Amino acid sequence: MFEIDAKDQYYRDLNDMVRAAVDKGEKEISLKNVNGQYYIATGLRGKLDLSVEGVPGNDLSAFMDGPTVTISANAQDNIANTMNAGKIIIHGNAGDVLGYGMRGGKLHIRGDVGYRVGIHMKGVKRQSPTIIAGGTAGDFFGEYMAGGVLILLGLDSPENSSIVGDYLGTGMHGGAIYIRGPVEQKYCGAEVGVIDTDAEDKKVLEKLLKEYCADLNLDYDSVMSRPFKKLIPVSSRPYGNLYAY
Amino acid sequence: MFKSQAPPEYRATIDTDKCIRCKRCIQNCGWSVYDWGGDRVQIETSKCVRCLRCYHYCPTEAIEILKEETRFKENGYWSYNHIRNIKRQAETGGIPLTGMGCDREGTILFDHLMLDACQVTNPSIDPLREPMELKTFLGKKPSKLEFTKGKDGKRKLATKMPPNLELAAPIIFSPMSYGSISLNAQKVLARTAKECGILMNTGEGGLHEDLKPYTSNIIVQVASGRFGVNPEYLNAGVAVEIKIGQGAKPGIGGHLPGEKIPLEVAKARMIPVGTDALSPAPQHDIYSIEDLRQLIYAIKETTNYKPVSVKIATVHNVAAIASGIVRAGADIVYLDGFRGGTGAAPGIIRDHLGIPIEHALAAVDDRLRQEGIRNEASIVAAGGIRSAADAAKAIALGADCVAIGTAALMTMGCTLCGKCYTGNCSWGITTQRPELTVRLDPEVYAVRLSNLIRAWVHELMEVLGALGVNAIESLRGSRERLRGVGLDAQTLDMLGVKPAGR
Secondary structure (H helix, E strand, O other), X not given: OEEEEOOOOOHHHHHHHHHHHHHOOOOEEEEEEEEOOOOOOOOOEOOOEEEEEEEOOOOOOOOOEEEEEEEOOOOOOOOOOOOOEEEEEEOOOOOOOOOOOOOOOEEEEOOOOOOOOOOOOOOOOOOOOEEEEOOOOOOXXXXXXXXXXXXXXXXXXXXXXXXXXXXXXXXXXXXXXXXXXXXXXXXXXOOEEEEEOOXXXXXXXXXXXXXXXXXXXXOHHHHOOOOEEEEEEOOOOOOOOOEEO | OOOOOOOOOEEEEEOOOOOOOOOHHHHHOOOOOXXXXXXOEEEOHHHOOOOOHHHHHOOOOOEEEEEOOOOOOOOOOOOHHHHHHHHHHHHXXXXXXXXXXXXXXXXXXXXXXXXXXXXXXXXXXXXXXXXXXXXXXXXXXXXXXXXXXXXXXXXXXXOOOOOOEEEOOOEEEOOOOEOOEOHHHHHHHHHHHHHHOOOEEOOOOOOOHHHHHHHHHEEEEEOOOOOOOXXXXXXHOOEEEEEOOOOOOOOOOOEEOXXXXXXXXXXXXXXXXXXXXXXXXXXXXXXXXXHHHHHHHHHHHHHOOOOEEEEEEOOOOHHHHHHHHHHOOOOEEEEEOOOOOOOOEEHHHHHHOOOOHHHHHHHHHHHHHHOOOHHHOEEEEEOOOOOXXXXXXXXXXXXXXXXXXXXXXXXXXXXXXXOHHHOOOOOOOOOOOHHHHOOOOHHHHHHHHHHHHHHHHHHHHHHHHHHOOOEHHHOOOOHHHEEEOOOOHHHHHHHOOEEOOO
8 A cells, every 4th residue: 555645735746646656556545634636536547546535626537547546535526527447436425517428437426416417428338337326416417418327326315205406317318327216207307218127227236236335335235125217318319300401 | 292392402403415324423412312214314403402512523514503593582681591491490390400601791801801011111032932931839838938057058948848739830620520520531631730740630529540640640629528538538639629619609519410420430429329419518517717727737637738728619708718718727729710610500500609700819819918928828710711811811810820620621522512410421521421431532632631731831921921021920910910901990999900001
């Protein structure tokens, strides 16, 4: 374990130190006393573990390609912006616009998330991103979704309460959103259909949520104790009729 | 059968006496206007867009594409397009889509600006026989230079120079994505950029494997859809451009219609085949100058501080916005005027939003000078640059270089038919249909585009020679070398240009 003390470090110096450690071949790096520094693990590539103690600043793991980042506290906005591969585990809550344009890898959040989380996620067969949030989400969850999987659990919410914001999945044209508990159509974008999960979905959920529970020390069976709803795009071309050619 | 009240725009005709029944028109038309009728070519004229591919490939000049005469009654107020759009909208309820730049008539400021020349009191320069420098550097310039004395007593530069892009001429290619144009069209741009020592721009559609040999002449783009963006991509080119807006469609996002998304493009963009590739109108992580700064520096952190360009459409408050962009840390501000081209834009947006590049350029250059930050970023002017004359005038108004898109596509055959959004381009430019894209041989057309750049370079040199200066740097922002003809006092004041005769 290679330790870096982030106390009073400017973000550029801190990230230079992280990159230097990665270049030296360190595979386990621990950042202590992090306090709002931007761009931690941004553009970082390769297989390594980075643990963050404290609250990291915006744009954590933007464009990241491979590493696993663990955050013991809350995290801020724009995490996993256009992330390509790797994993981020957040033990607390996280802010707005998480996983914007995410292309691959996993974002596991124990707590609540803010507005516009998982927007414009995309995926092709082999490369597909996943975001799982354990709490509730703000408006525009999964907006413009083109691929990948979004899961919202509401673990701390009472049964039958709404855990989503407005405009859920609006503009969705690919991918899938799973919501634990009921979803009212009035919260969904016009391009979204709400269906029950089938055996195939259960397989998908089992694989993803077992890993999530292992990362965050949660009991898989109690996570699965409520039924899930699945949100899918009603059309792969929601705005096809909007234009006169 | 319901007959559309929006009649065909053009009438394709074949002189049956001249026609030798070679069927080349049938093969060449991407729109299926022609079909074989057993003994002669049949014509379905409603499909014709007047792209003139058939005309150019007819060996006997038998084809003529006419403006449809039987149409609406002429009216000085209700134009043909007004009436036709109402008819189409009544039938479809849709937003009329357009391709290429705004084609409306109206004052074109470039045409009202005249460049200066030397007579008697100072000598002009003969560019054919004397050195003439067009080399251009894009990026931040230091506000002062510091030197130290080395051990050998020689002076050495102590100031750390910010990264700059070196261009052999003040012309680059505007961003056009794989998807909006064919891979072959991108290859033409890439080859030419390399050949001519200038730059092309990937647009927002990823960097195709085949373009990798040209990356030292490529700017990669990041826009709101984040198509094709990963760390490898960001580091592949010489600079990264953040696209906020496009001159042809200020305030709205990208729109690549499903017709142009076959498997290859879908894979590059990581979206389903045949869906519309939508880039959101805003980048939802940028709602302020501070947010823009955050993305600029996220990219710089990822690329070890390569230059970052920010592209915006020229809108009313462009000067203040550009100032913010420079203060946010951009190395290049790319201004795209309302005449700028597009693969697909709602007509209402293309034709009615934004301001001309000439005004924007003058306003931005003024503002950055007033604030003392003009050296902090280079300005690229785009949006309707039609000739080396436009380029010279743009540079005199304050641009560091110009970007061309439509003009470059015209060397590949584009005839400005404006139907890029349909994906049927008979010239193989704005289509992904393999039988059409194969027509555009990158090797052949790179020669033509290189010829155009070389010709413009010579023209610029001629202009500089006439102006009596020997470097493009001496014309840059030199509005004293421009005069306005037929422009009102306020327009001249906004442009910072004197009227002719004064």
